[in-house]
Amino acid sequence: MSSMWRLAARLAVVAASTGICGCAEDKTDGEEVMIIGMSQCNLGEPWRVQMNSEIKQAAAKHAELKIVFKDAQNDTLKQRAHLEEFVSAGVELIIVSPKEAAPLTEPVAKAVQAGIPVIVLDRRVLGEEYTCFIGADNRLIGKAAGEWIRNKAGGKGKVVELKGLMTSTPGQDRHTGFREGLGEGEMEVVFEADMKWLEPNARKEMESALARFQAIDVVYAHNDPGAHGAWLAAKAAGREQEMLFVGIDALPHEGVVYVRQGILDASFQYPTGGQEAIDVALKILAGQKVPKEITLGSRIFTKDNVDTGGQPIG
Numbered sequence: 083m084s085s086m087w088r089l090a091a092r093l094a095v096v097a098a099s100t101g102i103c104g105c106a107e108d109k110t111d112g113e114e115v116m117i118i119g120m121s122q123c124n125l126g127e128p129w130r131v132q133m134n135s136e137i138k139q140a141a142a143k144h145a146e147l148k149i150v151f152k153d154a155q156n157d158t159l160k161q162r163a164h165l166e167e168f169v170s171a172g173v174e175l176i177i178v179s180p181k182e183a184a185p186l187t188e189p190v191a192k193a194v195q196a197g198i199p200v201i202v203l204d205r206r207v208l209g210e211e212y213t214c215f216i217g218a219d220n221r222l223i224g225k226a227a228g229e230w231i232r233n234k235a236g237g238k239g240k241v242v243e244l245k246g247l248m249t250s251t252p253g254q255d256r257h258t259g260f261r262e263g264l265g266e267g268e269m270e271v272v273f274e275a276d277m278k279w280l281e282p283n284a285r286k287e288m289e290s291a292l293a294r295f296q297a298i299d300v301v302y303a304h305n306d307p308g309a310h311g312a313w314l315a316a317k318a319a320g321r322e323q324e325m326l327f328v329g330i331d332a333l334p335h336e337g338v339v340y341v342r343q344g345i346l347d348a349s350f351q352y353p354t355g356g357q358e359a360i361d362v363a364l365k366i367l368a369g370q371k372v373p374k375e376i377t378l379g380s381r382i383f384t385k386d387n388v389d390t391g392g393q394p395i396g
């Protein structure tokens with residue numbers, strides 16, 4: 083079978099099994115096209131739209147790559163199915179940004195066992211059966227947030243913690259790191275809730291916190307949509323000036339804008355790793371060895387440094 087025919091056949095399988103039109107024209111002047119399956123846990127949040135667009139942009143510079151994007155719509159079972167479909171379609175490589183650690187561990191391991199390299203992005207799976215993990219150090223970011231809040235509050239204050247999905251590793255690590263950074267003493271977490279990364283949930287949880295506590299000094303949310311949801315609740319109660327709001331992500335068109343507007347007091351950057359995923363994918367596909375773990379940096383943005391691009395942490 084000619085390489086043209088092989089490509090057409092594989093794209094047809096990807097199209098049939100993934101429901102996505104594999105209608106990439108063979109632009110490669112005889113060079114072989116390599117199909118990467120990308121499973122995104124949801125596209126309801128701006129940060130994930132940004133990740134996909136970084137992947138797309140980075141891949142666009144390499145004519146030999148064709149990315150098949152799939153959106154699990156925050157449904158773990160759907161995301162497990164993506165992995166299985168990519169394996170049976172025989173893609174060359176898989177990138178996955180998993181919703182939750184435990185349920186995605188097995189399908190990732192099975193793909194690796196089937197000989198397909200898997201790059202895990204941002205949220206981890208359990209164990210070691212993947213090819214490369216790329217993401218920022220969430221524990222370090224949580225710790226930096228705890229320390230910053232402690233200093234800003236003068237070592238004393240009542241804190242609300244709005245947590246990300248606690249079955250995902252960033253939620254767990256942003257929590258553990260935060261408590262480390264906050265330290266012992268007179269910083270007291272009076273209210274904590276799992277808002278599962280979602281702004282409407284954060285707003286609801288914050289309404290409960292406001293109803294229960296006359297004094298709240300700080301809201302720490304595990305992402306900027308969560309911090310913004312909390313701010314909306316406090317604003318509706320006329321109490322947004324009473325407290326600090328701190329979030330994580332610092333997207334240029336989201337968290338950074340909130341900091342500039344004075345809605346958030348601080349946001350910690352959480353890079354998507356989209357560009358790095360394509361860099362690593364190209365190395366793997368070229369048969370090169372890649373590190374098991376790639377840790378991305380982070381920066382803090384506050385009103386004092388937002389105009390100069392924030393400050394690196396750690």
Ligand code: FRU
Pocket residue numbers: 127129130204205246250252279304305306307330331352
């Ligand atoms: C988007 C998101 C980001 C957060 C990341 C953690 O789904 O909630 O806001 O930083 O996931 O995995």
